[in-house]
Amino acid sequence: MLLYGKRGEAGLMPGFPQLGDEELAALLNHLMALLKVRAEPFNPEDIKRERGQNLAPDRIQRP
Numbered sequence: 399m400l401l402y403g404k405r406g407e408a409g410l411m412p413g414f415p416q417l418g419d420e421e422l423a424a425l426l427n428h429l430m431a432l433l434k435v436r437a438e439p440f441n442p443e444d445i446k447r448e449r450g451q452n453l454a455p456d457r458i459q460r461p
């Protein structure tokens with residue numbers, strides 16, 4: 399979602415592919431901390447792996 403955006407009932411959220419792998423991993427870890435999600439932290443490699451798929455925001459859905 400952070401790389402490609404998301405279109406849903408509330409509108410369109412743009413993607414932020416211009417942010418670096420480190421930045422996006424840090425942002426996701428920050429959100430998880432705020433939301434008290436207990437899970438393995440993201441690392442920059444996780445972000446890198448998801449790049450280059452050129453997904454449209456309409457195709458991004460909740461798991």
Ligand code: HEM
Nearest residue numbers: 399400404405406407408409410411412414425429459460
């Ligand atoms: C990098 C900063 C941002 C983060 C981390 C973020 C995060 C999120 C998250 C977690 C959701 C909920 C998605 C879901 O539960 O399905 C969401 C939805 C949304 N965001 Fe963002 N957001 C960011 C920036 C923005 C910006 C700048 C905009 C507007 C210009 C925006 C517009 C929206 C909209 C319209 C939705 C609802 C999409 C839908 O209807 O499914 N977001 N965002």
